[in-house]
Amino acid sequence: MFEIARSELIQIFRNRLVLVTGLIIPVAVSGFFVYQHEIFSDLGSLGYVAAIVLFSVTAFGLYTTAVTTLAARRQDLFLKRLRSTAASDPSILTGLVLPVTVIALIQVVAILIVLGVVSTSPAEIPLLVVAILATMAMMVALALATAGLTNSPEHAQVTTLPVSLAVIAVASWVGISGTENLAYVKRLLPGGAATELVMNAWDGGVSLADSLPLLIPTVAWVVLAVALAGRLFRWELRR
Amino acid sequence: MPTSPVVDVERLNVTYGDFQAVKDLSLRVERGEFYALLGTNGAGKTSTLEVVEGHRRAASGTVRIFGERPQDRRAVRPRMGIMLQESGFSPDLTVRESVGLIGALSGRTDDVDRVLDVSGLTHKAGTRVAQLSGGEKRRLDFATAVYGGPELVILDEPTTGLDIQSRDSLWAAVDRLRDNGSTIVLTTHYLEEAQQRADRIGLMHEGTLHREGTVAELTQTLPSVISFALPDGAPEPPIVGALNGAFHVETFNLQEDLHRLLGWAHDTGVELQQLAAGPTRLDDVFRALDAG
Known part of the structure; x- marks a missing residue:
């Protein structure tokens, strides 16, 4: 697994397109939100700014890059090559998405530290950590499922749009309008409960007992996406 | 005491939708044997090999490699090198990185420089796969298949796109593997290669194994x-x-x-x-x- 992850890391840094679209653009977008945090926190709260940063990086960085990577490796028959070795399927997939996941995690942590420095620190850091990890797990699982519907890296530009735009839209909807109305709908949508959890962790004022159940919809999305990936994911191009 | 076959295929059927690519095929390859599976285009050779390699599931029938299911990679792959028909390497990795990666994952141990030398790729060690010619990619494929000197080597059209010197050095490397007791399974369109080297040949046509035997028996x-x-x-x-x-x-x-x-x-x-x-x-x- 770590050999595959190492080779993926090498490839990420050698491929300028992936480097720019997957790593630099999400950071630039997030940097804009941090720079304009006073304006965006007026719309919702600082927790909303943190959530939108989290989803900008995980949607446009982690999720999109993971789908593109898996489609490219399938198209190059590299997945088939890896399956010609003694490596198991889970270790191959983990190795392929691990570098981009770690990079996204570092990006999120770094940007949120900057946000905390230029504004106020999060109220519940452990809860924020849990929310970040759950969100990343959801986006990786959604990437595996989406990769099953994606024939090529070029096709990934289309297939990743619905989920990417949906999670950003849901995060903004929940962040700006709150969950007083349509709470169940907002929490069941992908990223809705995770946004609320991030806001609770950053802004404070909500008990842990009220916040922790918000993990359930996110975990449910992970389970659903993994089940979908199990049915949809293909190791080779269709004949 | 008879030894169990390295490759044991029993009444194999492979289908793609309504199309039956392989029909009721049975064959055995014994330890140390050089077996060539030949056939016309679409005869079912690659489908058969893909099941043997564990890349494709059979519609029915059984396949055993060293007595194990081919899908049991942890048990089978360390003993088995596979040269795929199509390359399947990441274009942004170098030749050395590709051999090192696939070798490390194979469950076998070897010296990457030795394998590059055997495959005639030493001078291309630092070149990215995207910049290799078709023949060089085939040699890279061969390098990963023979990494660690596996007991069974499957060669799917190994010399396609190779010049004569590269072919000769590839066959010399295969001969050394055989000297060390490796079992070879080959498919090729170059019949003279099979005729010169194979202990036994299986002739496939329209999904079935029509005939099987030594060159003398077939001719x-x-x-x-x-x-x-x-x-x-x-x-x-x-x-x-x-x-x-x-x-x-x-x-x-x-x-x-x-x-x-x-x-x-x-x-x-x-x-x-x-x-x-x-x-x-x-x-x-x-x-x-x-x-x-």
């Missing part, structure tokens, strides 16, 4: 050919088989008939024109198979 069922022409006024030769003025004689007793013909020519002072004679080749068996 002895078809006659050899003697052809020649005679000058005007020459007497009738001792063997028959005229074809458009020339003589085209099919024989199961090439040496004796040729000896008789040459003796007759010598005794009568007749010059045999355009004389050609040769044993049945695998190509002829193949053509006969394809003609039905």
Whole structure:
């Protein structure tokens, strides 16, 4: 697994397109939100700014890059090559998405530290950590499922749009309008409960007992996406 | 005491939707054997190999590699090197990185520099895969297959796109593997490669294994050919088989008939024109198979 992850890391840094679209653009977008945090926190709260940063990086960085990577490796028959070795399927997939996941995690942590420095620190850091990890797990699982519907890296530009735009839209909807109305709908949508959890962790004022159940919809999305990936994911191009 | 076969395929069927690519195929490859699976395009060779490699599931039948299911990668792969028909390397990795990665994942140990040397890729070690020619990619594929000297090596069209020197060095490396006791399974369109090296050959056609045996066993069922022409006024030769003025004689007793013909020519002072004679080749068996 770590050999595959190492080779993926090498490839990420050698491929300028992936480097720019997957790593630099999400950071630039997030940097804009941090720079304009006073304006965006007026719309919702600082927790909303943190959530939108989290989803900008995980949607446009982690999720999109993971789908593109898996489609490219399938198209190059590299997945088939890896399956010609003694490596198991889970270790191959983990190795392929691990570098981009770690990079996204570092990006999120770094940007949120900057946000905390230029504004106020999060109220519940452990809860924020849990929310970040759950969100990343959801986006990786959604990437595996989406990769099953994606024939090529070029096709990934289309297939990743619905989920990417949906999670950003849901995060903004929940962040700006709150969950007083349509709470169940907002929490069941992908990223809705995770946004609320991030806001609770950053802004404070909500008990842990009220916040922790918000993990359930996110975990449910992970389970659903993994089940979908199990049915949809293909190791080779269709004949 | 008989040993269990390295590859054991029993009544294999492979289907793609309604199309049956492999029909009721059974074959065994014994330890240390060089087995060539040949066939026309679409005969089902690659489908069969893909099941043997564990890349495809059979519709029915059983396949065992070293007595294990081919999908059991942890048990099988460390003993088995696979040269795929298509390359399958990441274009942004170098040759050395590719061999190192696939080698490390194979469950075998070896020295990357040694493998690059064996495969004739030392001078390309730092080159990215995207910049390799088709032949160099085949050699890279070969390098990963022979990494660690596996007990079983599957070579799917190994010399396609290789120049003559590269072919020779590839076969020399295969010969060394055989000397060390490796079992080889080959598919190729270059019949002479199979004819020269294979202990046994399986001939596939339209999804079935039509015939199987040594080169001698496969070729002895078809006659050899003697052809020649005679000058005007020459007497009738001792063997028959005229074809458009020339003589085209099919024989199961090439040496004796040729000896008789040459003796007759010598005794009568007749010059045999355009004389050609040769044993049945695998190509002829193949053509006969394809003609039905």
